[in-house]
Amino acid sequence: MKLAIIMDRYENPYAGTESQVLKLVKGLMERGWSIRFAVFRSTDYSLTDDFPVPVEHLGVGSLSSPKSWWQVYRYARVLRLQGIPLVHVFFNDASVICPPMMRLVGLKTVISRRDMGFWYTPKYLQALRLTGRWVSAAICNSRAVADITSQQERIEADRLRVIYNGYPEAPRLSEITNSTRTADNSPIVIGIVANLRPIKRIHDLIEAVARLVSDELDVELRVVGGGDQKPYLEKVRELGIESRVFLLGSQSDPEQHIQAFDIAVLCSETEGFSNAIIEYMRCAKPVVCSRTGGNPEIVEEGVSGYLVPVGDISALADRIGHLVSRPDLRARMGKAGQEHIHSRYSLVNMLNQHVDVYDRIAPEVMDS
Structure with missing residues (x-):
């Protein structure tokens, strides 16, 4: 052979x-x-x-x-x-x-x-x-x-x-951190794993987070991915949300960071098949992603997450905001996504x- x-x-x-x-x-x-x-x-x-x-x-x-x-x-x-x-x-x-x-x-x-x-x-x-x-x-x-x-x-x-x-067998839900976190004193963590490239449209997510902050939602954004941080930091400063956005750079084990997410996002302009979304769902995280490429083949609308039009910042902020105040829904979607990954991928x-x-x-x- x-x-x-x-x-x-x-x-x-x-x-x-x-x-x-x-x-x-x-x-x-x-x-x-x-x-x-x-x-x-x-x-x-x-x-x-x-x-x-x-x-x-x-x-x-x-x-x-x-x-x-x-x-x-x-x-x-x-x-x-x-x-x-x-x-x-x-x-x-x-x-x-x-x-x-x-x-x-x-x-x-x-x-x-x-x-x-x-x-x-x-x-x-x-x-x-x-x-x-x-x-x-x-x-x-x-x-x-x-x-x-x-x-x-x-x-x-x-x-x-x-x-x-x-992908290898997903970790058990009991091994996942923060998957059913209810109200405490820490912000809801919105996370994305993506290299800092225009095609990933991370500027859209930063602006969506700014809108959530202006609506007085207690959230923070964590961005895991390599690339030039300067234009993104400039956008963060322009929107006045420096204390709410953390650019963590490239990480050899992004799953450690994904486990700390409450809501996982991918708002790319185009995707063939997103490894990031699979990793999110393996870790039992609800997903908000752009309706492009292979994303609708992975994420079932309203079951494991939400699909939004590419570049629609209002829809992106709305769907994330919907999940922010609903911990039970986040847990239910996360579990559904994990079961889907285990059976299909x-x-x-x-x-x-x-x-x-x-x-x-x-x-x-x-x-x-």
């Missing part, structure tokens, strides 16, 4: 795609699979020995360089000689170069799509459509991502497969479904 995984780069095990790749590699290895893992370009993390298997650095540069294509072709020949029949590809450049180069030596390629295509440019789309004819299957982490992949890259439905992200399901795709595309992968 042999498989090669190729990515543009591997930044760190905490990023969304990278964390799922790590779970996939570990899970397959526990089942006896032999994994080769390669990246086009090195990162500080990939140069360490921390990944479960050795990381091969292919040194692939620009898509327009013939040398890049030749390097991938040479690596494909190595894989063929090693008896590896199938390659699973993540990220953009690898999705363009790998399918035709692997096919030249008789290997099959699976690509992964994990966002709503915000990075697409006309040239990239042209390249993806051209080389996509050699893709055996595209694994998408939500139905919304599958739909956009079909539309933009013109991949037929019979080559698309939706496999939701997989298990690590075992994710692994089983990947193996099924591999076996269907390249049955010899199970016999190698």
Whole structure:
């Protein structure tokens, strides 16, 4: 049982795609699979020995360089000689170069799509459509991502497969802090886990919190995520809520902070499949999130949380405010969300479904 995984780069095990790749590699290895893992370009993390298997650095540069294509072709020949029949590809450049180069030596390629295509440019789309004819299957982490992949890259439905992200068993409710907190002297904690990027629309959440404060609700906002804090701090000062907003930076274990949230928020402009929302619900937190991408596939309106239109600050403030004064509702929604995650997004399901795709595309992968 042999498989090669190729990515543009591997930044760190905490990023969304990278964390799922790590779970996939570990899970397959526990089942006896032999994994080769390669990246086009090195990162500080990939140069360490921390990944479960050795990381091969292919040194692939620009898509327009013939040398890049030749390097991938040479690596494909190595894989063929090693008896590896199938390659699973993540990220953009690898999705363009790998399918035709692997096919030249008789290997099959699976690509992964994990966002709503915000990075697409006309040239990239042209390249993806051209080389996509050699893709055996595209694994998408939500139905919304599958739909956009079909539309933009013109991949037929019979080559698309939706496999939701997989997560370990959620902690028991008894292990969750603050999940049923009633009135005390501390503020209600509104939290978000997101990198400080415009696409996450954290300015919207800051403004929503300011409106709640002006309505004399005792709340505070905690933002967990890396990036340039300056524009957000300026917004906080402009609104006069310095004592109510805390930017905590990047954290290696965001779950520790999520457990202290009373209400968890994600107000992004676009999301393919949000790991943050899953983590919120694993920790039994009610969710208020934007109705975009794969979010409605995770959050059930009025059951595990609320969905609001992208950029609608009034609706965002209203739904958060509705939960602030209703601890019983927060606890009920948190429990419903946790049960949903446990039943639908298990690590075992994710692994089983990947193996099924591999076996269907390249049955010899199970016999190698």
